[in-house]
Amino acid sequence: MRIDASKCIGCGQCRPFCIMQVIDFTRSEKGKVHCVVNEDECVDCEICYRAKVCPVDALKQPETQWPRSIRGTFSNPLAIHKETKVPGRGTEEMKTNDITNRYERGFAGMSAELGRPGIGARLRDAEKVFMALAPLGVEFEPQNPLTNLLEDPKTGKMKEEVLNEKVLSCIVETIIPLDRILEVLDAMEKVAKTIDSVFSIDLVCRADEDLSVPSLKVMEAGHRWYTRNGKTNIGLGHLNVKGADR
Amino acid sequence: MDSLSRDYVIFAMSAKGFNSENSRYALTEFLKIVDKYHWVNMGDMKTGGYYLVGKEAIMEGVQDTSIVHGVFTSKEDLRGAVRELKAADLGVSITISGILDNVNEVLLDNNIKRHTVEVSLGVRGRTDRLPEEELLEVTTMCGHGMVSQTFVRQMLIDIKKGKRTPEEAANYLATPCVCGVFNPRRAQELLEELVDVWCMDEN
Ligand code: SF4
Numbered sequence: 001m002r003i004d005a006s007k008c009i010g011c012g013q014c015r016p017f018c019i020m021q022v023i024d025f026t027r028s029e030k031g032k033v034h035c036v037v038n039e040d041e042c043v044d045c046e047i048c049y050r051a052k053v054c055p056v057d058a059l060k061q062p063e064t065q066w067p068r069s070i071r072g073t074f075s076n077p078l079a080i081h082k083e084t085k086v087p088g089r090g091t092e093e094m095k096t097n098d099i100t101n102r103y104e105r106g107f108a109g110m111s112a113e114l115g116r117p118g119i120g121a122r123l124r125d126a127e128k129v130f131m132a133l134a135p136l137g138v139e140f141e142p143q144n145p146l147t148n149l150l151e152d153p154k155t156g157k158m159k160e161e162v163l164n165e166k167v168l169s170c171i172v173e174t175i176i177p178l179d180r181i182l183e184v185l186d187a188m189e190k191v192a193k194t195i196d197s198v199f200s201i202d203l204v205c206r207a208d209e210d211l212s213v214p215s216l217k218v219m220e221a222g223h224r225w226y227t228r229n230g231k232t233n234i235g236l237g238h239l240n241v242k243g244a245d246r
Numbered sequence: 247m248d249s250l251s252r253d254y255v256i257f258a259m260s261a262k263g264f265n266s267e268n269s270r271y272a273l274t275e276f277l278k279i280v281d282k283y284h285w286v287n288m289g290d291m292k293t294g295g296y297y298l299v300g301k302e303a304i305m306e307g308v309q310d311t312s313i314v315h316g317v318f319t320s321k322e323d324l325r326g327a328v329r330e331l332k333a334a335d336l337g338v339s340i341t342i343s344g345i346l347d348n349v350n351e352v353l354l355d356n357n358i359k360r361h362t363v364e365v366s367l368g369v370r371g372r373t374d375r376l377p378e379e380e381l382l383e384v385t386t387m388c389g390h391g392m393v394s395q396t397f398v399r400q401m402l403i404d405i406k407k408g409k410r411t412p413e414e415a416a417n418y419l420a421t422p423c424v425c426g427v428f429n430p431r432r433a434q435e436l437l438e439e440l441v442d443v444w445c446m447d448e449n
C-alpha cells in the first residue's frame with residue numbers, strides 16, 4: 001500500500017485500521033504533515049483502503065510484481081490464489097472434507113498458521129517450520145499455495161526469493177497418521193522457539209461412526225490441551241448440488 | 247454463560263473440481279435460509295460483510311467460488327437454520343464454528359452425524375508480541391485477522407469519550423471482516439466489560 005503524499009492531509013483516520021500498525025505520520029520538506037506506509041512491513045491486505053475513511057483518496061495499492069505479489073494474495077481475503085482458485089489463505093482444509101475426503105479415517109490434518117493472530121510473518125519463518133517437519137517424513141498438503149512455494153518438499157527449503165516476503169498469515173499444512181500427532185506437535189513446539197512471529201496450531205480429524213473424534217482422544221491420552229470450540233463440518237455435502245443443472 | 251456460548255458461525259462452500267460448477271444458486275439459497283433467523287452478521291468472502299456492503303450486495307454477488315457465512319448468537323436459531331438447511335438438501339458443504347459440544351447437540355437434535363472436526367491447540371512462538379488477551383478475544387473473531395488491535399483501542403476511547411455507544415462501536419469493528427463472521431453482539435459485550443475496567447490514554 002502507498003499513500004500519495006501530495007494528496008494526504010495527515011488526518012490519521014486510516015491509521016487505526018492498519019493491522020500491522022505500519023502507517024505513521026511524517027513531514028514533507030516544506031513541513032507539511034502527511035502519513036506514510038512502511039512498505040517493507042506492510043502486507044498489502046488493503047484493509048486501510050477498504051475502510052473507505054480517506055477523505056482525499058490518497059491510499060493506492062500499486063501493481064505488484066513477483067515475489068512482492070505474494071503479500072496481497074496471502075493477506076487479502078478478496079484475492080484468489082491462481083493455483084488453488086481458493087480465496088484467502090488458499091486452502092479448503094476441512095470445510096469440504098465431506099466431499100473431498102482429504103482427511104481419511106486414521107489420519108489427521110495438522111497445520112501451523114503463521115502470523116496468526118494478527119502479527120504477520122515473513123516466509124523465512126514458514127521455511128523454518130517446513131524444515132522442522134520435513135525430516136519427519138510428513139506429507140505437505142499439495143492443494144495449499146504455500147506448499148507451492150517450496151523449492152524442495154523433501155527438505156522443506158523454500159524458494160530463496162520469497163523468504164523476505166511478509167504476509168498476514170499462511171498455513172503450513174500436513175496430513176499425518178493419527179499416531180504421529182504428538183510427535184509433530186513436539187516438533188512444532190520446538191521450532192516455535194526459533195521464529196520471530198507466532199503460529200496457531202490446528203488439528204483436523206474425521207469423526208468416527210460413534211461420533212467420537214480420534215485426534216482428540218490422542219490429545220487427551222497425551223494430556224495435551226485443545227480448545228473446546230472449533231469447526232464442525234456437518235457432512236451435508238454431495239455431488240448433486242441443488243440448482244447446478246440450470 | 248460466557249460470551250463464547252453466544253457465538254455460532256455457520257458457513258457454506260462448494261469443493262473446487264468436485265461440485266463447484268453452478269453452485270452459486272445453492273450458496274444463495276443457503277444465505278436465504280440463514281436470513282430467516284436472527285443473524286447478527288453475514289457475508290461472502292467474495293463481496294464483503296454485512297456491516298460494510300449490506301445484505302443485498304452479498305446476496306446478489308454470490309459466485310461458485312464464494313464462501314458464504316451467517317452468525318447466530320443462540321443455539322435455537324442455529325438449530326432452526328440447520329433443520330431447514332438439511333431439508334433443503336443443497337449439496338454444498340456446511341461447517342459450523344462454535345463450542346463443539348453445543349454444535350453436536352444441535353446436530354443430534356436434527357439427526358445429523360458430525361463429519362469432521364477441527365480444534366485449535368493454541369498459539370506458539372513469540373507470544374510476547376501479542377496484544378492483551380482481552381483485545382485478542384475481540385480481534386480473533388475475524389479469523390483472517392482483519393480487525394486491528396489499534397482499531398479496538400480506538401473504539402474503547404470513543405466509547406469512553408461518549409463519541410459512540412458500545413453498540414455502534416461494535417458494529418463499526420465488524421466492517422473490516424470481509425467474510426462477515428465477526429460477531430458484533432459478542433464484541434459489544436466484551437467492549438462494555440473492557441470500557442469499565444480499562445484506563446485509556448490516547449498518547
Ligand atoms: S495494506 Fe494492510 S498492512 Fe499495508 S498499510 Fe494498509 S492496512 Fe496496513
Ligand code: SF4
Pocket residue numbers: 003007008009010011012013014015034035053054055056057058059
Ligand atoms: S486517511 Fe487519507 S488523508 Fe487521512 S492520513 Fe490516511 S491517507 Fe492521509
